[in-house]
Amino acid sequence: MSVLLYLVPAALSLGLLGLAAFLWSLRAGQYDDLEGAAVRVLSDDDLHEDISDRNRHE
Template sequence: MDILFILIPVAIGLGLLGLAAFLWSMKAGQYEDLDGAAWRAISDDDLPEDEGKRD
C-alpha cells in the first residue's frame, strides 16, 4: 500500500491545480461576460488586417 503515499499527494495536487486554475481564471475576469466570450470566439479579429475587414 506504499503506493498511497505517492497517489494521494498526486490526487490532491491535481485537485489543487484545478482549483488554482479556476481561481486564476475568475480573477482574470473570464466569467464577467460569458455571452460575449462565446461571440468573441467566432469574430475575425485575430485575422490579418486585409482578411478581417469583411464586416
C-alpha cells in the same frame, strides 16, 4: 499500499491546480461576460487585418 504515497499527493495537487486555475480565471474577469465569451470565438481578430476586414464585409 505504498502506491498511495504518490497517488494521493498527485490527485490532491491536480485538484488544487484546477482550483488555482479557476480562481485565477475568476480574478482575470473571465466570468464577467459569459455570453460574450461564447460569441467572441467567432471573431476574426487573430487573423491578418486585411483578411478579417474582407470577411467582415462579406
